[in-house]
Amino acid sequence: MSGPSGLSPMTGGFPGDRAAGVWGASDTGRRNLPFFEDPAHSELILAHADTGFLPLKYAYAGSAAFTHAALASTEGYHSVVGTAELEVGVLMEAARGAAPTQVAEIGPGTGEHTLAFLTLLQEAAAAERARGTAEFPLPPDDARQAGFRYLGLDFSSTLLTMARGCLATGLAVDGVPFGPFDVRTALWDVEQARTDRVGAWRRDSGPVLMCLLGHTLGNLGDPVGALRHLAASARPGDLLLVGLTLYPRDASPDAILAPYLNDVFTAAVLEPLRAADFGAEDVLFEVRRRGRAVVGDVTFARRVDKSGHTYRPGQRVQCFFSTRFLPNEGLEIVRQAGWTVQSYAIDQPAEHLAIVARL
Numbered sequence: 001m002s003g004p005s006g007l008s009p010m011t012g013g014f015p016g017d018r019a020a021g022v023w024g025a026s027d028t029g030r031r032n033l034p035f036f037e038d039p040a041h042s043e044l045i046l047a048h049a050d051t052g053f054l055p056l057k058y059a060y061a062g063s064a065a066f067t068h069a070a071l072a073s074t075e076g077y078h079s080v081v082g083t084a085e086l087e088v089g090v091l092m093e094a095a096r097g098a099a100p101t102q103v104a105e106i107g108p109g110t111g112e113h114t115l116a117f118l119t120l121l122q123e124a125a126a127a128e129r130a131r132g133t134a135e136f137p138l139p140p141d142d143a144r145q146a147g148f149r150y151l152g153l154d155f156s157s158t159l160l161t162m163a164r165g166c167l168a169t170g171l172a173v174d175g176v177p178f179g180p181f182d183v184r185t186a187l188w189d190v191e192q193a194r195t196d197r198v199g200a201w202r203r204d205s206g207p208v209l210m211c212l213l214g215h216t217l218g219n220l221g222d223p224v225g226a227l228r229h230l231a232a233s234a235r236p237g238d239l240l241l242v243g244l245t246l247y248p249r250d251a252s253p254d255a256i257l258a259p260y261l262n263d264v265f266t267a268a269v270l271e272p273l274r275a276a277d278f279g280a281e282d283v284l285f286e287v288r289r290r291g292r293a294v295v296g297d298v299t300f301a302r303r304v305d306k307s308g309h310t311y312r313p314g315q316r317v318q319c320f321f322s323t324r325f326l327p328n329e330g331l332e333i334v335r336q337a338g339w340t341v342q343s344y345a346i347d348q349p350a351e352h353l354a355i356v357a358r359l
């Protein structure tokens with residue numbers, strides 16, 4: 001429940017066990033034993049907590065990938081990430097007759113959104129070929145020769161493994177199973193710097209479509225900086241597809257809190273702290289609205305000493321930040337990062353914006 005000022009009640013500790021219903025039996029061990037996928041994350045998380053700001057990327061890595069997967073199966077999460085229909089629709093409008101065959105995606109998460117997106121993209125490309133409107137028509141029975149390739153890039157190696165598994169289960173193009181589709185993954189922190197991985201993976205000819213879907217951009221501290229890193233990793237002529245969540249036009253301002261006022265979300269955000277061995281009694285968690293953003297803060301309930309770091313009662317750490325854009329803001333962020341907007345679309349309830357831009 002949200003109070004008049006947009007405050008949610010403070011909740012103590014880690015609700016992971018209360019959210020246990022979302023876990024399958026085989027995940028029980030993982031849920032009970034939080035883990036880092038990179039031992040360096042332990043000290044990095046403590047150092048970030050010292051500064052009062054813990055980047056959200058840690059809430060996707062190691063055991064946090066599993067709490068994220070639980071969150072990604074909720075209706076609230078789906079209401080935030082938007083649909084592949086909107087994204088593919090605007091992409092095909094901008095790249096008419098030239099559906100991209102090289103897709104590099106930053107932040108595929110569990111891979112479910114990616115699977116829906118690639119499925120629709122392949123269907124749209126196949127329809128173009130069947131109509132004879134494709135710029136480079138292919139024999140209809142030879143999707144493999146199109147050289148469709150996908151590169152998933154993420155901070156979380158655990159999520160990349162999940163995404164690969166998800167893609168391996170599902171995609172079929174004109175009856176051709178997903179197998180021939182070339183799927184690669186690589187680690188990349190899009191907030192840190194550019195990457196060479198896209199250049200090393202791409203073919204010499206043809207544009208790459210770079211995707212940042214599911215409002216991933218809205219959860220980053222510096223969205224323009226991240227898009228600049230994408231631009232610096234791409235070539236002139238490459239395409240960018242961004243999916244963003246909009247600030248609701250008609251609903252009450254606090255409506256943006258709704259997807260976050262539940263134990264599954266709290267467990268997902270707090271999992272890095274649980275992995276860093278903080279106890280349920282050490283922290284209180286609060287979600288509130290700040291302007292057009294949702295902010296999640298941890299407050300230490302008592303003094304905690306850990307590996308040379310000291311946290312005092314009342315000390316706060318911001319663990320979550322997700323802003324809701326106005327349409328023009330979304331377009332401006334893309335332009336500021338050096339991309340030229342080609343096309344954009346807003347869905348019917350005006351909740352999501354998909355933007356296609358070219359470098």
Ligand SMILES: C[S@@+](CC[C@H](N)C(=O)[O-])C[C@H]1O[C@@H](n2cnc3c(N)ncnc32)[C@H](O)[C@@H]1O
Pocket residue numbers: 056057060061072081106107108109110113153154155156159188189190191192212213214215216
């Ligand atoms: C909100 S999830 C979105 C997942 C998916 N695109 C969807 O629509 O459901 C954010 C994704 O971005 C990744 N991510 C977050 N911060 C990142 C960073 N700094 N560098 C690379 N990937 C990051 C996460 O690991 C996760 O896969």
